[in-house]
Amino acid sequence: MSGVRLLVGTVKGAFILESDGTRKKWKVNGPHFTGWEIYHLKGSPADPNRIYCSQTSGWFGQVLQRSNDGGKTWEAPGGGVTMTPQGMPQGESNRFVYDTSSETGKPLTTHQWYDGTQHPWEFKRVWHLEPSLTDPDTAYAGVEDAAIFRTVDGGHTWQELAGLRGHGTGPKWQPGAGGMCLHTIILDPADPNRIFVAISAAGAFRTDDGGKTWKPINQGLRSQYIPDPAAEVGHCVHRIAQHGSKPNVLFMQKHWDVMRSDDAGDHWHEVSGNLPTDFGFVIDVNTNDPETIYVVPIKSDSEHFPLDGRLKVFRSRSGGNEWEPLTKGLPQRNCFVNVLRDSMSVDKLDPCGVYFGTTSGEVYGSADSGNTWTAIVEHLPRVLSVEAQTLS
Amino acid sequence: MIRVVLPFHLRTLAKVDDEVTLDIQGEVTQRSVLDALEAKYPVLRGTIRDHDTAKRRAFIRFFACEEDLSHEPPDAPLPDEVVSGKEPFCVIGAIAGG
Numbered sequence: 001m002s003g004v005r006l007l008v009g010t011v012k013g014a015f016i017l018e019s020d021g022t023r024k025k026w027k028v029n030g031p032h033f034t035g036w037e038i039y040h041l042k043g044s045p046a047d048p049n050r051i052y053c054s055q056t057s058g059w060f061g062q063v064l065q066r067s068n069d070g071g072k073t074w075e076a077p078g079g080g081v082t083m084t085p086q087g088m089p090q091g092e093s094n095r096f097v098y099d100t101s102s103e104t105g106k107p108l109t110t111h112q113w114y115d116g117t118q119h120p121w122e123f124k125r126v127w128h129l130e131p132s133l134t135d136p137d138t139a140y141a142g143v144e145d146a147a148i149f150r151t152v153d154g155g156h157t158w159q160e161l162a163g164l165r166g167h168g169t170g171p172k173w174q175p176g177a178g179g180m181c182l183h184t185i186i187l188d189p190a191d192p193n194r195i196f197v198a199i200s201a202a203g204a205f206r207t208d209d210g211g212k213t214w215k216p217i218n219q220g221l222r223s224q225y226i227p228d229p230a231a232e233v234g235h236c237v238h239r240i241a242q243h244g245s246k247p248n249v250l251f252m253q254k255h256w257d258v259m260r261s262d263d264a265g266d267h268w269h270e271v272s273g274n275l276p277t278d279f280g281f282v283i284d285v286n287t288n289d290p291e292t293i294y295v296v297p298i299k300s301d302s303e304h305f306p307l308d309g310r311l312k313v314f315r316s317r318s319g320g321n322e323w324e325p326l327t328k329g330l331p332q333r334n335c336f337v338n339v340l341r342d343s344m345s346v347d348k349l350d351p352c353g354v355y356f357g358t359t360s361g362e363v364y365g366s367a368d369s370g371n372t373w374t375a376i377v378e379h380l381p382r383v384l385s386v387e388a389q390t391l392s
Numbered sequence: 393m394i395r396v397v398l399p400f401h402l403r404t405l406a407k408v409d410d411e412v413t414l415d416i417q418g419e420v421t422q423r424s425v426l427d428a429l430e431a432k433y434p435v436l437r438g439t440i441r442d443h444d445t446a447k448r449r450a451f452i453r454f455f456a457c458e459e460d461l462s463h464e465p466p467d468a469p470l471p472d473e474v475v476s477g478k479e480p481f482c483v484i485g486a487i488a489g490g
Contacts, residue, residue, distance in 0.1 A: 033404075034404075035401055057401065057439075059399075059449065059451040059452065059485045059486070060401060060402060060440070060449070060452075061438050061439050061442075061449060062438065063405065076435045094438045095437070095438060095443050097444065
């Protein structure tokens, strides 16, 4: 029988929630990595038992963890006692070194700092992990300061795809309030050489050659908080999701504005429509009906909580513009939570299951495409990410 | 034999329950202790010192013999009590709360 596994990252550890295909009763496992910030966990589409996990700490830095049994046990790949042929100990899984060689990128070493001066790139943490669609040992990592890395050996070693930082606009990128993070990675199922990424606050970018070269794809975005609202880069993109059957169709939740592209990001147009506020962080797409999309509107960039203290998911069945509030089972008074950018996910069952986590530690789920919601678990630490795995 | 006390999260990461012991050839300094520690527990690389600069991470402190040695040069000899194993070399996560 099919089932669903939810991988939940919080500021105090990871939790794994499991249910059968009915999605009525859930078993809560965890916390794993107690006391550490778990920015993101994600399972391999090619092997659901292979899960990558970003474990980080202001004290101790970045650790990469990996599970080969669906999250029951974990290892830091390369973190065991292994020796080189020369007899030296090795263990490099936690090492993310920016590539500034002239051959593979460009020796780009600075970006814009808060005061407008140029500032060196400094690795801080892994925000997002995106396993390959076909190879369990290949995965991508989106990091702060913004860059993309790839492993092809199951997380032992990571190499930067330096063409992203080196393509020319890097000195104009700048950190948002949460840091300058690369938080979204979409691997195109129709074209293995095409990858989309998004960076706060730089914008969206695309490669069509497997990561060697990149270009900004921000035409049509307008951001009033930057000097040129239609600039090539500088936009605070919060999240991008891809249409399930038309890979050139992308949906974006920007700092303000919900956007849509029908040409792989070359052009964007606004589809905020009748949303009561178009600020927010998450956006996702129904697996069975890819014109059905979900957002969680947040009051404003200054007040990161739902309008009127009522938690509402909004659903559009038309790919944007016409939106309906979904409230059944969600708190409709005194609710002042936020839903962070990596904290919404969908499963692949029919009807589609939709899940999201809040900054006050609830994980809500809907087994009927959003019509009704239940709190799967409450009182977890602040939720940073939610990923759904559909198990056969 | 050098005794090293690790903070809770690093003990968990290294999968050790108590203080760890290290055999060090040559002079016993912060650098030689941490080199030996990372050689024995490679998962700790980058968690105490920066991978590339080998500088102490900002919120890590080194204590021994009731002294804060955090700002001592990495190649300065550690106290005799640490060298003899009478006192441990303590890696501390700096206090922060709220």
